Amino acid sequence: MAASEEARRRLEVILGVARHGKLRGQFRMAFHILGELRRDKFGANSEKLRSDQYHLPLEDVETAQGILDAAQERAEAVIQGRSRSAPDQGSHRSPGCLPAHLPRVERIIEPASTLCPWGCGAKTKIGENVSKRLDVIPVQWRVLVTRRAKYICRRCSGAVVQAHAPEHVVPGGLPTEAAIAHVIVSKFGDHTPFYRQAEIYARQGIRLDRATMGNWSGRACFHLQPIADHMCRRLAIADRLFMDETTAPVLDPGRGQTNKGYFWAIVSDDRGHSGPCPPIVLFRYAPGRSGAFAEKFLDGFSGRFLQCDAYEGYDRLTEVARRQGPWTLVHCWSHLRRRFVKLARNSKSPIAHAAVRHIAQLYAIEAMVRGSSPDIRLVARKEHLLPMVAALKPWFGKQLSMISSGSTLAEDIRYALNHWQGLTRFLEDGRLELDTNPVENAIRPVCLARKNALFAGHEIGAENWALLASIVATCKLNDVNPAAYIAETLEAIIDGHPHSRIGDLMPWRFRKASSQAQ
Known part of the structure; x- marks a missing residue:
């Protein structure tokens, strides 16, 4: 009688999942989107859509699939009488690509007790199951504190010795060159306007207004002008x-x-x-x-x-x-x-x-x-x-x-x-x-940025946009991390890199993005 009652309860869970109105809507949405994409991609005599045109509808399909997967896993867990968090011994899903350069943070989960319940003493470890998951922490802002020690000879009246203060894009200002590069790439590469960046940074307690980020980008434009000029000559x-x-x-x-x-x-x-x-x-x-x-x-x-x-x-x-x-x-x-x-x-x-x-x-x-x-x-x-x-x-x-x-x-x-x-x-x-x-592939991001915000408050601003967007786009074509490139290039120019050797600072001579962590 108890077994029959348990089977009935499990069946009700499965039927409840299947009858869920939201899931039915996800089913309908997924089939509709897939039907449209199938027609566009495989339909007779029709032009294939560009790969980036599939992104938005496929994101909806993948979201719907995730809901269905979770519902199926919940139903199977109830049927098999195990908890939702218990590992599925028969599952061999790929964890995805986890690059070797990512830092590994290990956590060890031990049983509540390793003592034998029959009084034999501590149990012996015979192995372990290891799982790897991709984790994330928000972009970490930090304060870079620079100390320049002063030295004086106490036996004579010689001059005080101190290292020269390094030059910066914003002299005596707040940002490092890496911070400026991050702001530039977020806007001119990832199409995130300054006001949206300000909202993102505010969630981490960093108060930056649009005018400040615009000023940083303008200063970077001044120093990166020789890079754009050399690209034009090429x-x-x-x-x-x-x-x-x-x-x-x-x-x-x-x-x-x-x-x-x-x-x-x-x-x-x-x-x-x-x-x-x-x-x-x-x-x-x-x-x-x-x-x-x-x-x-x-x-x-x-x-x-x-x-x-x-x-x-x-x-x-x-x-x-x-x-x-x-x-x-x-x-x-x-x-x-x-x-x-x-x-x-x-x-x-x-x-x-x-x-x-x-x-x-x-x-x-x-x-x-x-x-x-x-x-x-x-x-x-x-x-x-x-x-x-x-x-x-x-x-x-x-x-x-x-x-x-x-x-x-x-x-x-x-x-x-x-x-x-x-x-x-x-x-x-x-x-x-x-x-x-x-x-067309190079100019397509301009259309994305156009949907997010006006390009500039005046034509000079549009010309500055063109300069920074040129550098970011060229980095991407050459498989170069634009943020790392802009940061290191600004540092090199500020440190006095010879103008006669500006060709050494071109994006295609920078290390590839695939080797950033090596």
């Missing part, structure tokens, strides 16, 4: 560049309104063909989007190819009088594909679906030679991609003759045909890419 000698622009709302102090400025990103990234030059990102601010700003920012650059979208403002670069000749524009297949993907989703057009399939074939072959030398890439492109691209142009022309000239599909096809020369230039040089993804 970009100026690159033979192939990427360029893109995005809006940047900037306050107009006189009217209390926002002006629509633009951040322009210039990128050199040769990793696609294993080139020797390090990846570099340089942001520049302009109050408008005119092609005149692109020409201004590229003045003095010696490159031949500019990979960009089909914005007409770039066309003026093909007429610039330079010793090297005008710029050669290389257009982006990703922008073209995006047009047909949007049309295929909205109108279910079979022609748009077919265009997406054709372009996907180009990317599939290109992926096979990514990272190879330019010569290998060029041979593969001429052998496999050239015939496909050559067949695609008359196919576009045929479809255009069969549809309404005023339709969106006709507009998209004309877009492809009008920019065909720029779209096919990648077939002429193995160093060129099919798209402008390197610069």
